[in-house]
Amino acid sequence: MRFTPVHIQSFLSMALATGLVSLAHAQTEAYPDRPVTVVVGYPPGGSTDLTGRAVADQLSKKLGVPVIVENVGGAGGAIGAHKVSRATPDGYTLLLGANNEIAINRLISTSVKYSYKDFTPIGLVASTPMVLVASTQSGIKTADQFVSTVKAKPGKYIYGSSGVGTALHLSAEMAKQQAGLFMSHIPYRGVGPLTTDLYGGTVDFGVYVLSSGLSHIRSGKVVALGITEKKRSAVAPDIAPLADHPALSNMDISVWFALMAPPNLPEAVTARLRRALAESLQTPEFRKKMEDSGSTVAPLNVEMGKFLMDETAKYQKIVEFANIKE
Incomplete structure (x- = not known):
C-alpha cells in the first residue's frame, strides 16, 4: 500500500492523540506526585482557616504528599473561591470553603461571577451552628420572650451580625x-465590635458562630436565646434550638465547610480525593479538633449536588425576603 501525505498526516494525528491520552492517563494514575494546595478565602485564625488546616493535615497523611494551606482573603471569601474555580483541573489546587463563598455571595453581589456549579465537589467536611444572643440590658432571656417582645414593638429593636449577606x-x-418580626440590622466588621456593642446595650441582639459566642455566653455577658440548627450541639447541649419555639419551627441553618476542586476534574482524581477526605473525616484526631471548635463532622453519605442546590435555594428565599443586595 502506498501512503499518501493524507495517510501520513492522519497517522501522525492519531499517534499524537493517543500519546496525549496516554500521558493524561499516566498523570492521573500518578496523582498526587507533588504538593497539593488548599486555598482558604480568609485570613488565618478564623473558623474556615482552622477547618482548612485540620483537613490539610489529614489529607497530607492520606495522600502521601505535603498539603499546604494558602490564605487568599478578600470579598467575603470570593477572591479565593474564584481563583480555584479558574485553576487547572488537576487536583493540585483545592478550596476549603464555607457556605458564604460557595453558595451565598453570588446571590447578593453581581461582582461574583462564579456559582457552586463552577466547582467539582469533593465532599462536605463539617458544620457548626450559630447562636442568637441578647444583650443583658434587654431583659430578654428566652426565645419566647424574644418573639413576643420584638413582635409587640416592630422596628424598635436592633440586631448585629458580622456582615451583610x-x-x-x-x-x-x-x-x-418565620416569626413575622421587624428588626433593624447593623453589620459589623467581625465579632469584636459586635460584642462591645452588645455589652454596652447599643444593639439588643446579635448572632455569633457558636464557637465564637460560647465564652461570652458562659461568662454571663450575653444571654443565649437559641441555636440555629434543629438539633442541640454536643459542645453546648444546654442551649435549646430556636426551632423548639412554634413560631420558629423551620429554623435550620448553619455555617458549613466543604472541600471543592475546579470544574472538569478527572474522575480518577476526584475519586482519589473523595476517598482521602472520607478517611480523614473518620480519624479520631480530626473529629476531636472539630468537636473542640464547636463543629460537627459531616456524614459520609451526603450527595453534594443535591445538598448545594437545596442550600442555595434556601438562601435565595431569605435574600429575596430581606432584599439583600450589594
Whole structure:
C-alpha cells in the first residue's frame, strides 16, 4: 500500500492523540506526585482557616504528599473561591470553603461571577451552628420572650451580625421571616465590635458562630436565646434550638465547610480525593479538633449536588425576603 501525505498526516494525528491520552492517563494514575494546595478565602485564625488546616493535615497523611494551606482573603471569601474555580483541573489546587463563598455571595453581589456549579465537589467536611444572643440590658432571656417582645414593638429593636449577606445575617433574617418580626440590622466588621456593642446595650441582639459566642455566653455577658440548627450541639447541649419555639419551627441553618476542586476534574482524581477526605473525616484526631471548635463532622453519605442546590435555594428565599443586595 502506498501512503499518501493524507495517510501520513492522519497517522501522525492519531499517534499524537493517543500519546496525549496516554500521558493524561499516566498523570492521573500518578496523582498526587507533588504538593497539593488548599486555598482558604480568609485570613488565618478564623473558623474556615482552622477547618482548612485540620483537613490539610489529614489529607497530607492520606495522600502521601505535603498539603499546604494558602490564605487568599478578600470579598467575603470570593477572591479565593474564584481563583480555584479558574485553576487547572488537576487536583493540585483545592478550596476549603464555607457556605458564604460557595453558595451565598453570588446571590447578593453581581461582582461574583462564579456559582457552586463552577466547582467539582469533593465532599462536605463539617458544620457548626450559630447562636442568637441578647444583650443583658434587654431583659430578654428566652426565645419566647424574644418573639413576643420584638413582635409587640416592630422596628424598635436592633440586631448585629458580622456582615451583610453572611450566614449569620441570613440566619437572623430567617427568624424574622418565620416569626413575622421587624428588626433593624447593623453589620459589623467581625465579632469584636459586635460584642462591645452588645455589652454596652447599643444593639439588643446579635448572632455569633457558636464557637465564637460560647465564652461570652458562659461568662454571663450575653444571654443565649437559641441555636440555629434543629438539633442541640454536643459542645453546648444546654442551649435549646430556636426551632423548639412554634413560631420558629423551620429554623435550620448553619455555617458549613466543604472541600471543592475546579470544574472538569478527572474522575480518577476526584475519586482519589473523595476517598482521602472520607478517611480523614473518620480519624479520631480530626473529629476531636472539630468537636473542640464547636463543629460537627459531616456524614459520609451526603450527595453534594443535591445538598448545594437545596442550600442555595434556601438562601435565595431569605435574600429575596430581606432584599439583600450589594
